[in-house]
Amino acid sequence: MVDLKDSEQHLRHVEKDVLIPKIMREKAKERCSGQVEDFTKCCKDTGILMVVKCQKENSALKECLTTYYNDPAFYEECKMEYLKEREKYRNTGIPTKKRLQKLPTSM
Template sequence: MDPGGEERDHLRHVEKDVLIPKMVREKARELCSEKVEAFSKCCKEKGFLMVIKCREENAALKECLTNHYKDSALYEECKQEYLKEREEFRQTGIPAKKRQQKVPSNM
């Protein structure tokens, strides 16, 4: 058994209820990108009439997103990704976003 593993995997309220769900929403948008694109296109084409004319696209988008929001496997995937990023941050002190940026070659 991994000593400290339980502590390392412990999630605070803000992590469980805010940060990980945010990651789920971002992944869901990526997974539903075709429906997002269709709804956006409809809205641009219909202008003020989008509320009436784009109901079908909106319903399809909502259904796709909701299915992903409720997907416990996607939540678990995002949770593990979050825990990995948090562990790397604790080891390096560098946030994931800054680690992903390239270091200028002239340094």
């Protein structure tokens, strides 16, 4: 099990400032999927004028994402997810991407 206090002392700069925020962005995009879809649709429908015509959708998307980025509980959730993945990697030596790939079947 991951001990929060112990793991906090061992987080490197790149983990705190790059890897955990990356998880936060991915999860926030999933949770704001409605706003992402609205903004994407608006951009596709308006083409070059998207900067002017999609301000409402862009603002809604930014507001949704910012809400998650500024939520300390959401940060802790993403940090715990990262720490679990890091622990699995340290135990197995296999990166997450490779663990999730299907193993080839023999013929």
